[in-house]
Amino acid sequence: MATLTGSLRRRRHRRVAASPLPVAPTASEQVAPVDIAPNDPLLAYLQSAHGPVDLETLDLDSSALSELRAVGVKLSVPLISQGELIGVLNVGPRRSEQDYSIDDRRLLDSLATQAAPALRVGQLVRQQEAEARTRQRFEQELEVARLIQKNFLPHDLPQLEGWDVAAYYQPAREVGGDFYDVIPLPGGHVGFVIGDVTDKGVPAALVMAATRSVLRAFAQQSAAPGTVLERVNEHLHPDMPEKMFVTCFYGVLDPRSGVLRFANAGHDVPYLKTAGGCVELRARGMPLGLMPGMAYEEKEVVFEAGDSLLLHSDGIVEAHDPARQMFGFETLKAAVARHPGGTEAIARVLADVRQHTGPDAEQEDDITMVTVQRWPDGPGRERIVLDLDVESREGNERGVAAQVAAEVSGLGLSEARLDRLRTAVAEATMNAMEHGNSYRADLPVRVQVSVGPEQVRVRISDHGQPGPEPVEQPDLEAKLAGLQRPRGWGLFLIKAMVDDLEETTSDGRHTVQLTMRRGEQ
Amino acid sequence: MTTGTPTTVRQRDGVAVIDVRGDVDSRAEEALDAAWNEALAGRPSAVALNFSDTGYINSTGIALVVGILAAARAQRLPVRAFGLSPHYLEIFEITRLADFLTISADEDTAIDDPGNTTGREHR
Numbered sequence: 057m058a059t060l061t062g063s064l065r066r067r068r069h070r071r072v073a074a075s076p077l078p079v080a081p082t083a084s085e086q087v088a089p090v091d092i093a094p095n096d097p098l099l100a101y102l103q104s105a106h107g108p109v110d111l112e113t114l115d116l117d118s119s120a121l122s123e124l125r126a127v128g129v130k131l132s133v134p135l136i137s138q139g140e141l142i143g144v145l146n147v148g149p150r151r152s153e154q155d156y157s158i159d160d161r162r163l164l165d166s167l168a169t170q171a172a173p174a175l176r177v178g179q180l181v182r183q184q185e186a187e188a189r190t191r192q193r194f195e196q197e198l199e200v201a202r203l204i205q206k207n208f209l210p211h212d213l214p215q216l217e218g219w220d221v222a223a224y225y226q227p228a229r230e231v232g233g234d235f236y237d238v239i240p241l242p243g244g245h246v247g248f249v250i251g252d253v254t255d256k257g258v259p260a261a262l263v264m265a266a267t268r269s270v271l272r273a274f275a276q277q278s279a280a281p282g283t284v285l286e287r288v289n290e291h292l293h294p295d296m297p298e299k300m301f302v303t304c305f306y307g308v309l310d311p312r313s314g315v316l317r318f319a320n321a322g323h324d325v326p327y328l329k330t331a332g333g334c335v336e337l338r339a340r341g342m343p344l345g346l347m348p349g350m351a352y353e354e355k356e357v358v359f360e361a362g363d364s365l366l367l368h369s370d371g372i373v374e375a376h377d378p379a380r381q382m383f384g385f386e387t388l389k390a391a392v393a394r395h396p397g398g399t400e401a402i403a404r405v406l407a408d409v410r411q412h413t414g415p416d417a418e419q420e421d422d423i424t425m426v427t428v429q430r431w432p433d434g435p436g437r438e439r440i441v442l443d444l445d446v447e448s449r450e451g452n453e454r455g456v457a458a459q460v461a462a463e464v465s466g467l468g469l470s471e472a473r474l475d476r477l478r479t480a481v482a483e484a485t486m487n488a489m490e491h492g493n494s495y496r497a498d499l500p501v502r503v504q505v506s507v508g509p510e511q512v513r514v515r516i517s518d519h520g521q522p523g524p525e526p527v528e529q530p531d532l533e534a535k536l537a538g539l540q541r542p543r544g545w546g547l548f549l550i551k552a553m554v555d556d557l558e559e560t561t562s563d564g565r566h567t568v569q570l571t572m573r574r575g576e577q
Numbered sequence: 578m579t580t581g582t583p584t585t586v587r588q589r590d591g592v593a594v595i596d597v598r599g600d601v602d603s604r605a606e607e608a609l610d611a612a613w614n615e616a617l618a619g620r621p622s623a624v625a626l627n628f629s630d631t632g633y634i635n636s637t638g639i640a641l642v643v644g645i646l647a648a649a650r651a652q653r654l655p656v657r658a659f660g661l662s663p664h665y666l667e668i669f670e671i672t673r674l675a676d677f678l679t680i681s682a683d684e685d686t687a688i689d690d691p692g693n694t695t696g697r698e699h700r
Contacts, residue, residue, distance in 0.1 A: 450603070454633065475664040483636055532673045535643050536650055542643040545636035545672060552671045 090127065090146075092120040102134040103141040107165040108156070109134070131156060133168040137176040145171070197258050201231040204261035208268050210238050214246060216311050220439060222399040224406070224425045233260030233302075234369045234422035235268055239275050246311060247275045250367040250426055251304035251323060251344075259297060267292060267302050267344065281306045282319040282341075282354035289321070289344045289352075296345035303343045305367060314359035314430055319352040324373060325385070327392040328357060329364045329401070334393035337365070362432035364397020366405070371421035375409050383412045398429035399440065399504075407562045415564070438508040445500035448489040448518075456503055457482035463505055464512045468574035477514070477572050480553035483546045484516045484568045492518025492566055502565075510574055511555075517567040584608045586615045592657075592688050593621035598630045601638030609641050613648060624649060625687045626678075629660030639672055646677050655679065659687040 092099055098118040102109060108131040111124055124132065128148045135143040145168050150156060156164075205227060213221045223236055233253025241247050249271060253260040267288065274287045285306055292302070305326055307318035322343035328335040341352035359365070368388065375383045388405065395404035402425050409423070431439065442463045446452050457478045465474060485501055493499035502517040530548050534540040551557050556571035584605070585596045593616035599605070616624050626645070628634075634642075649656045659681040661669060669675045681687035 453635075454600075472664065472667075476667075479635075479664070479668070482633075486635065530672070532643065532677065536647045536677065538647070542640040542647070543637065545639045549636050549639075549668065549671070 088127075090120065090123050090129075092144075096120045098124075098132075099141065102132060102144060103136075105134050108132070108147075108161045108168075131161070131164065133164045135168050135172040135175055137172040142172060142176050142179060198229070198231060201256075201258045201261040202227060204258070204265055205231060205235065208261075208265045209235060213238055214240060216246065218431050219311055220398045220427070220429045220431065222402055222427045222440075224402045224423070226419065226423045228256075228371065228419045228421050228423075230256050231261065232256050232371070232422035233264045234371065234424040235264045236367065236424055236426050237268055237272065238426075239272055241275060241279070241308065243279075244311060245279065246309045247281075248307045248309060248316075248365075248367065248426060248428060249304065250326075250369065250424060251302055251321075252369050252422075252424075253302050254300050259300070263297070263300055263302065263345075266295075267304065271304070271306065275306075275308075279308060279317075280354060281308050281317055282339075282352040285319050285321050285341060285344065285352040286350065289342075289350050290348060292345040293348045301343040301345045305337075307337075307365075309359075309428065314363075315356060316359060316365070316428075317354060317356045319354050321350075321352060324368060324370055326365055326367045327389055328359075329366070329392050329397045330360060331362065334389050336389070359428075359430040361430055362397070364401060364427060364429035366392050366397075366401055367424075367426040367428075368405075369422060369424040371419070371423035372405065372409055372425070374421060375413050375423075376417075376420065377412050378414055378417075383409055387412075398427050401425075401427050403562055403565075410564070438506040438513065440504060440506045442503065442505035444503050446485065446489075446503055447497055448493040448495050448499055448501055449497065450489070450495060452489065453482040453485040456485045456501075460503065460505055460514055464507065464572075467507060467512060469512065469572060473572060476553040477512070477570070480550045480570050481514055481516070483550045483553075484514075484570060487546050487550075488516050488518035488520075488566075488568070492520030494520075512572045512574060514570045515567050516570070517565045519564060520566050521561060521564075584612045586612050586619075588619050588621065589684075590688050591622040592625050593617075593619055593623075594625045594627055594684065594688075596627045596630065599632065601631055601634040601641060603637045605638060606641055609645065613645055617652065617654075621654070623655040623657055625657040625659065625681075625684070627660050627684060628658060628662075628665065629684075631660070631665075634665055634668070639668070639674070642674060646674070657681060657687045659684055 096118050097116050098120045101114070101116060111121060111129055111132055114121060124146060129146040130149050131147045133145040133147070134141055135145060145164065147164065150160070209225055210223070213223060221238060223238070225234065225236065227234070233255060235249070235251050235253075237247070237249040239247035239249065249268075251264070251267060253263045253267065270291050271284065271288050274284045274291075278284050278287070285304065302321070303323035304321040305318065305323040307316045309316045318337055318339060319341055320339040321341045326337045328337055335357070337355065337357060339353045339355045342350045373383050373385050373388055387408070391405055391408050392401065395401050405425065406423075442460065444459070446456050460481045461474055461478045464477070469477065485503065488501040489495055493501060499519045504515045506513045506515075528540065528544060530544050531540060535542055550568070550570065554570045555573050558569040558571075560567050560569070584598055587594050587596070595612045595616055597609070626642070646656055656678040657680070658669070658678050660683070661680065666680065669680065679687070
């Protein structure tokens, strides 16, 4: 605790005879603050003292007492607020060289009594300011970590003929070290990476960025995933901070043959959904950066039509329910086996995790998923041709409708049916922005267009829930008679414009799927 | 109207023609209301809505047309429409607007001979 110094002056020279005006202390009359250790007995004495304490007559084995005496302090007046000693008012000798009188002591005691609450308020304000600065610094560091991660994750996923590739990344509030990457390689091959750096925040983000860059560079030099991980490990190990390492799965896909060669540096085992069930893609290898000279086992698997791979991070299997039970590998494996593959798998797994944790649970760790699916044979095959997030702002539905129409023109929809789709997309997007997202700028509407051999599908998702009441069927005569409101045509129009309309709700998102069959007039 | 081109009202042979320009959506409400009031001020025998320069009509725009029809019904005033694209003609039929106003192929027909049209006369 620092003592107050404003009233403590070391007498260095005699003042000139009685001045009618108060004289401010000069710099030479100030003394340095005296620190009193928390365990110094003087503090306990002052805490229980009533009024000013005469230091000259005080008998205590206290280093602070000696120090105060040495700088000329005569009286210490405890400043007590709500029973707590919050400061000490130290005063030197009187300028008159006389002892402090009883009146002087009463005056000092009264001053201390009035000053203590004000001082306490000042201390609390300073404390809150310091805490606010700490919080701000923490938030800034989190933001830096988020920025690093965001900049080192792929902005676009490659369009592979015959394949669907999708990714999902949702950082926890305290950003972890998850990352994924999709790397174009020589010969039309594609590298798929998912990894996790131990630790969180900026350190994890920096190691993630370094790992990603090194892996990208070595991936271009060798088609063998095990060799790539070996080289990455050798490169990272010397500079890896203590107690940090990186788990990482790396696979190289030949999209023409469907062959995936892979190696794994201690990352959670990916799952391949096949017609015969869910297969674990296991390969031995130590995490990156732990020790030099590591070898990484290489394995190979062939994707058949419809097979779907899920790469995932531990934020999924380690998500806890309210009873602290983890979601677990077996649950995830069963979910992969049960759910459709590809993009749909991501939404379904997220819904399962949310159901496990409860809807209001805070996400504990980063959640990352990458799906790679070979198109199924037959009419069910679809590929995504447009996937965009649209700000919920009035009028944006026009642009969405135009984009969708441009994307699917030339796919066998007549002009009239294209007009119908345009109107349906505009109406569904407007509903999503207005009713689902309440025109909140931070809640975008997701629009995804997929094309199959026989149909075009447009999925429009918002953050709302379907209304509890069935939508009133618009009746024009009732509207003209004032029995229904003039509005309420949106869903009616959408249904009338498309061949099929389906509504689903999953993981807090409401999705309207519009289907138009190709080739019909 | 998102195009910024104002909706205007003109009189032709006792019929008030409202030239609806631009998009017919929520932002068109004020302009359509003003046009309707201006049309009524001329004490017309009918009102014709000209959609020749209309690019986009959404469900809110349909609701605005419903509002005009309801107001016309209260005034016992026939409403006609022309200049609709095939797509919006289809929407007027699906919503049954076509049952409550007379839809003509062009302005001359809408003014001169509204009975000989693709739609049905206002009732």
